[in-house]
Amino acid sequence: MxxxxxxxxxxxxxxxxxxxxxxxxxxxxxxxxxxxxxxxxxxxxxxxLGVIERRVAILNRETLGLGVTVIVAVRTARHSDEWLQTFSDEVARMPEVVEFYRMSGEIDYLLKIVARDIADYDRIYRKLTKVADLHDVTSSFAMQEIKSTTALPLLD
Structure with a gap:
């Protein structure tokens, strides 16, 4: 691009x-x-030109009862294109996953998930682990949101 x-x-x-x-x-x-x-x-x-992709409304998670943010690190022993396609298609269908990245380094995939509470996250976690064969899933719960923005830096 x-x-x-x-x-x-x-x-x-x-x-x-x-x-x-x-x-x-x-x-x-x-x-x-x-x-x-x-x-x-x-x-x-x-x-x-694709600089402006779309215009959206940014919703307040708290007022919608989505007070828990979880960063999930996924490692897998499978790295085939077919496995990735299946995994990414299934994860993309999960509305609770608001960000999803394929990573370099020790972590293969990183997900940002929003949930109502811990029990709701457990439901999402169980759904995630059924999507594909995963080697390790580590969940970290955000204690405080210090910065969150959709605005990109507009450098000279």
């Missing part, structure tokens, strides 16, 4: 949208120093 060159206006526009994607186009244009039409055209260009 090729890197896209962003100018200062693009970066300001993206910074505002990362904070609030519902801001009206007229206000957004004013905040980044453009008129409405050029601002709208830049947004459409950034969407077309």
């Amino acid at each position: 090729e890197n896209i060159v962003l100018d200062a206006v693009d970066r300001r526009l993206l910074a505002v949208l990362q904070e609030d994607a519902t801001v009206a186009i007229a206000e957004l244009a004013e905040r980044v120093g453009l008129s409405t039409t050029p601002c709208w055209k830049r947004i459409k260009r950034l969407e077309r």
Whole structure:
């Protein structure tokens, strides 16, 4: 994937949208120093280029009763493409898994899971261990969320 060159206006526009994607186009244009039409055209260009993938609402986990965050490290003895496809397809279908990474090093996969409570996580854990043959699953429970953001750094 090729890197896209962003100018200062693009970066300001993206910074505002990362904070609030519902801001009206007229206000957004004013905040980044453009008129409405050029601002709208830049947004459409950034969407077309894939810089803006989608616009979403970020929900409050606590108010939805999802107060437990678990980081799960998975090791497996199986590394075939077929095994990975089965494992990743099944994990992708689990709505409680909000992040899922294939790792380098001693851990093969890292998952971020949200759950209502420990009993709910146990249900998710049992479902996860039935998905595929796993060598080791280690769960770490987040005690405090210190930083969580979806905003990416917009470097010059």
